[in-house]
Amino acid sequence: MANLKEIKKRISSVKNTQQITNAMKMVSAAKLRRAQEAVVAARPYANKMREVLSSIAERDIETTHPLLHQRGKENALVLLITADRGLCGGFNSSIAKAGAQFAVGKTHAYNNYTLRIVGKKGNDLLKRHAELTIDKVYENITASVSYATASLLGQEVVSDYAEGKFDAVYIIYNQFHSAINQEVTIKQLLPIVPESKEDEQFVADYIYEPSCEKVLHSILPKYIEVQIFGALLESVASEHGARMSSMDSATKNASEMIDKLTLQYNRARQAAITKELMEIVSGAESIK
Secondary structure (H helix, E strand, O other): OOOHHHHHHHHHHHHHHHHHHHHHHHHHHHHHHHHHHHHHHHHHHHHHHHHHHHHHHOOOOOOOOHHHOOOOOOEEEEEEEOOOOOOOOOHHHHHHHHHHHHHHOOHHHOOEEEEEEEOHHHHHHHOOOOOOEEEEEEOOOOOOOOHHHHHHHHHHHHHHHHOOOOOEEEEEEEEEEEOOEEEEEEEEEEOOOOOOOOOOOOOOOOOOOOOHHHHHHHHHHHHHHHHHHHHHHHHHHHHHHHHHHHHHHHHHHHHHHHHHHHHHHHHHHHHHHHHHHHHHHHHHHHHO
């Protein structure tokens, strides 16, 4: 049995760890509240953009815009959104696993898959996979997500697609539902396939100024930027939720470990006292 000093040292160590995990839980809870508000605020705009594209699709407008053009099955780009920090349960590993399965399994039957990873942890998990091709890694942008950052990512993706480097672009991220529920989501960004409204019987005719082509030229790249921005916000909220849940579990586990160590300490102390008493009694008996 471990001596009293060792057990007391372990109890002190676990208590210090518990204070850290509890503090991290409180910080993540505060950040989650702000991140959740940002997600809720961004969703209506993203939904309206989707409705506009669907409305345009209902009018069967002929256009040669490159973002709507269906291509072959040669090269696909996968934008993978992870975190720069760990200690958030299976948040990063689930995204990395989904990205690896998507690329290695050749989902949608493309010949080549290229990964662009947002977040240091995603790169750490996937860089050793010989079958995966990682194009770029973006670090330290999830700590403070802004539309300007999402816009730069969107412009880069749109430019590469327009130049013909890729035939399709997909995005993989954790969609936020609650602090304990985050869902791995895979979406096709390019080519843009607007949702059609089959139940809509009447389709109004619009007059476009200056022209339909210029309206689409403005809306379609903006749509990609909004989708990436929304995915970043969803991922950040999911990260804080996952970290809060993970730190809460760690804090509870530390409490259970402290209770077990305290019980072990009391038993060891009682055994030591009993041993000393027996030695005193034995010594007294030997003197008689």
